[in-house]
Amino acid sequence: MTPQLADNYMVTIAERLTCAYARISNAAKNTHRSKNEITLLAVSKTKPSDDIVAAYNYGQRQFGESYVQEAVDKIAQLHTYSDIIWHFIGPIQSNKSALVAENFDWVQSVDRIKIAKRLNAQRPTSKPPLNVLIQVNISAEEAKSGCHPDDIANLAEFISQCDQLRLRGLMAIPAKSDDPTTQTQYFEQLQTCFDKLKAQYPQLDTLSMGMSNDVEAAISAGSTMVRIGTDIFGTRT
Template identity: 50%
Template sequence: MTTIFTAWQGVQRRIASAATTSGRTANEITLLAVSKTFPAEAVRELYLCGQREFGENYVSELQAKAHALQDCPDLVWHFIGPLQSNKTRIVAATAAWVHSIDRLKIAERLSEQRPAHLPPLQACIQVNVSGESSKSGVEPGATIELAKAICHLPNLALRGMMCIPDPAANTQQLAAQFRMLRNLQQQLRAEGLPLDTLSMGMSSDLELAIAEGSTLVRVGTAIFGARNTKGQEQ
C-alpha cells in the first residue's frame, strides 16, 4: 500500500467514526481531497484508489491538473479558493463545483461564462463566520440576500455554504462558528431554498465539523502530507 492510500483510508475511518459518534452515517459526508501544491501524479494515484472528488485553491493548478487528467472522466473538480473576477472564466469552464462565492459579481460572471454544453455549476456561498477582516466570505447578515440573488442565475445551482473558521479558535469557538453556518443553512431552507451542503471541516477539525452537521469535509494535509507553498499563486 502506498503512503497516500494508507492516509486516505485513515481519513475515511475518522469520518466514519465521527459520523457514528454524531448519530449519522459515513455516506452522509463527502470527502473532498484537497490537492493544492501537489502534482497531478498524486491526484492520479488517489483517483486510482477510488477517490473522485478533488479540491483546488489556485486557478492555475486547477487548469493544469484538469488538463493533465483528462483521461479520468469521472474525476470531479471543486474550486475552493478565493476567486478574482479575471479568473472566473477558467473556473466556470473547468470545475463542477465552486465553494468560494462571496459576492454577486463573481456569481454572475460564473453563470455568464459557464459553457452551454456543461450542466449548471454547483455553488456554495463562503461565509465569514470568524469575523476576521483578512478572511474571505460574505458577512453572515448578508448571506440570505446573496443566496436569493444567486438562485436566479441560470447556470448556477446553489447547493449550500462553506466556511473557513479561525484556526486559532478553541474547541468551543470552532463549534460556535460551524454552528453559525448550520443555522444559516436552516434559515435559508425556511426561506424555501433547498440547500443540502455544508462544506466545513478540514484535516485538524473534521470530527467537530461533522458533529455540527458538515456534509463535506475538505482534507489535504492528512492525505497528501505537509505542503510546500513557496511560490504558489495566491
C-alpha cells in the same frame, strides 16, 4: 519513478485516505450520524497530478483546488479521468472567473454578486449548471474571504435566479483554533445559517465545513462535506 517506488507512493496515499475515511466514520458514529451523509473532498492544491492519480486509483473522486492556473493545468493533464469531480475552493479574482466557470464542477467560494454574475455569464451552456456554495466569513476575519452572514440571503436570491448556476449550500473556513469548543461554536453558527437558508431553498444539501484539524467538531455540528488535504497528501510546499 520506478514501478516499485510508484507502488509504495500509492500505498502511502491509500493508507492516508483509509485513515481519513475512518476518522469521518468514527466522528459520524459518535454523533449518531451515518458516515454516508458526509463527503470527503481531497484538497490537492500545490500537489502534483501523480498524487491525484494515486488517490483516484484508491477510489477517491472529488478533489479541491485553490489556485486557478495550477488547477486548470491539472484538469487538462487528467482529462481522461472523466469522472473526477473538481471543486474550486479558493478566492475568485474577476480576471480568473472565466477559467473557473469553464473548468470546474463546483465552486465553493462565491461571496459576492459580482462574482456570481460573471460565473453565470461565463459558464458554457454545453455544460451542466455550475454547483455553487456561498462562502461565509463566519468568524469575521478582516483578511479572510466570505460574505457576512447578514448578506447570505441577498446573494442566495441572486444565485437562485441564474440559469447557469445551481445553489447547493454554504461553506466556511473559520479562524484556526485548537480548542474544540471554539471550533464547534463557529460551526454551529454556520449550521444555523444553513438551516435558515434551507427553509427558503429546500433543495440545498451541502454544508462544507471542517478540515484536517477540526473534522470532528465540524461533523458534530452537521457538516456534509469535509475538506482534507494535509492528512491525505502530506505537508504542502
